[in-house]
Amino acid sequence: MALYNFQRRGMLYVISAPSGGGKSVVVQQLLATMPGLTYSVSVTSRPMRPGEVDGREYQFVKREEFEQMIRDDLFYEWAEVHGNFYGTRESTVREALDRGTDVLLDIDIQGGMSVKWRSPDAVLLFLMPPSMEILEQRLRARKTDSDEQIRIRLENARREMDFWRFYDFVVVNDVLEQTVQSAKNILEAERHRARRLRQFEK
């Protein structure tokens, strides 16, 4: 019997949030529960934080190594944030998409804007903190940053907040389970996007 079938390219799913927006937990839960979604481990020049593992949260490299990788044109996107470099390797993304896998990019807003420019077909989700006060509470609860670092992060966050307009989707990250559910709905829905499908009969 001739069934209608659809083939789909892998897609880029970008999740960004101002610092302390609670992005990491959302990303972890999304990856744990969504089949066909793979995480693209970013490269960074920032120091490892307690509990982090090289190659899991990030691939940690020295500042000079990162600069060499920029010159070698190895990055799909990269950005300097709070004095540290962050980047996505082009090869990682390309290989996954070619396999038909969706790729989750947990990157900052500069990175998100680069991806939108390079891949207009990418799906960009902005996690909005419920308020500046809650954002500050979350940053302090993390206990990884000094007061001065928190002050800088909040200042940056306030500027970054306005960028929700340039993202495709916005979810206010108030109740974690609801945020994760919304992030899943968006991915599931976009998997049915007609312009990413190719029809064949078998």
Next chain:
Amino acid sequence: MALYNFQRRGMLYVISAPSGGGKSVVVQQLLATMPGLTYSVSVTSRPMRPGEVDGREYQFVKREEFEQMIRDDLFYEWAEVHGNFYGTRESTVREALDRGTDVLLDIDIQGGMSVKWRSPDAVLLFLMPPSMEILEQRLRARKTDSDEQIRIRLENARREMDFWRFYDFVVVNDVLEQTVQSAKNILEAERHRARRLRQFEK
């Protein structure tokens, strides 16, 4: 505390399928389970089928009445299908959207194309039958059409099938529960679409 809040316009959610695509059941289940979604009852000149109620499935009018309504410019979209008229009243749609409610339009493919032209912001979902054979089985099981009517519907369906490309989303309507879930995901996801949001602090 200054919370970030978003206001949202109502949106048009169009679901179309070739005749016998199983659209009505999907639409019923969607309406029964999604808050904030209202059904726009279409006007038609086709005769009432057994089990149908005037004002529920359709507003049934005489052919001449429909033609008068066209002349009075009362329709948001209308189309002639299988020799009968079908249309959506402009006032119904406008009033619901103004209230911030999402409006479900269960209309045929001609109607869907009109809506896309008039409201590029509408969300269009195409339900694809798993195969022509299954489509024919469904039409026969309905027992409301003569053999000749079924032949015409299948011929039209074959032509209509290609229009999935012009819709925003495509779901192959194989397992009902999965189709309904996908239709819900799409609506939920689109409610977070940034370009439909307006931010305010309170």
